[in-house]
Each structure stands twice: as C-alpha cells, then as structure tokens.
Amino acid sequence: MTITEKVSYIKGLADGLELDENSKQDKLLKAIIDVLDDIAMSVADLEDGYDELCEQIDAVDEDLSDLEEDYYGDDECGCHDHDDEDEYYEVECPACHDVICLDEGMIEEGGIQCPNCGTELEFDFADEDEDEAGKDEAAEDKDKE
Numbered sequence: 001m002t003i004t005e006k007v008s009y010i011k012g013l014a015d016g017l018e019l020d021e022n023s024k025q026d027k028l029l030k031a032i033i034d035v036l037d038d039i040a041m042s043v044a045d046l047e048d049g050y051d052e053l054c055e056q057i058d059a060v061d062e063d064l065s066d067l068e069e070d071y072y073g074d075d076e077c078g079c080h081d082h083d084d085e086d087e088y089y090e091v092e093c094p095a096c097h098d099v100i101c102l103d104e105g106m107i108e109e110g111g112i113q114c115p116n117c118g119t120e121l122e123f124d125f126a127d128e129d130e131d132e133a134g135k136d137e138a139a140e141d142k143d144k145e
Helices: 003-016 024-072 104-108 126-144
Strands: 088-092 099-103 111-113 120-122
Touching: 003 024, 099 104
Parallel strands: none
Antiparallel strands: 088 099, 111 120
C-alpha cells in the first residue's frame, strides 16, 4: 500500500465518522488529514522524479560504457594492476644465435630448449647471488677495519 493509498484510507475513515464542521477538534483532524494528503502527493511526485532520474543516469552510464569501450578497448582500461604487461627477456642461443624472448616464469624453470636448433639452454643465477653476497661481506669486513 502506497502513502497516497494510506492517506485516502484515512480520509475514508474520517468521512465515515461524519465529523462536525463546527467542532474545533474535528476541524483540526480534517486539517491534519489535508496536510497528510499534500505530503503524500509531494512524496509521490518526488518518487516519480527519482525514477525518471534513475532511468536517465542508467542511459548516461550505458553511453559512457560504450565510449570507454570504443576509446580504451576491452583489455586495456589502464585502471588496474592486471593491465600491466609481463616483462620479457631476450636470450641469444649460443649455438644458432637465434634471439628468444622469455618471461620470468620460463627463466625460473632453470632452462629450456632452443625452439630453432633444440640446444638445451640453462639459466643459473646462483653465481650472481654468490657474487653479490661476496661483495656485501667484503664491504662489511672493510667497515670493521
């Protein structure tokens, strides 16, 4: 039941009571019912305006989505971390000198076969880690002196 329906029901109840126009209390009750009716009509108008605005906002949102899709494309919105591209590393095969592009996951596996000649390529970062650790220890020893 809407507000206007409820106010109409109250008006019907008041009419059924056959309120006296000369009584102060009855005049007050009728005035209150009239104010309730005005408020109910205002609320109904506001609800209609709200619904209309919601429809317009939905239409603008759809138009904006279409524009974003046309301008940015589906995959390149540029607004999230998932849009970052993976880094690729170029490695030259020592046997055939073919340049191979690898991502970090392929390098972490430790080795691959060259797709051109089939030579096994191995990646070992332990030497680099040991060299860096040795440099750090040498710097600490020098600081102690």
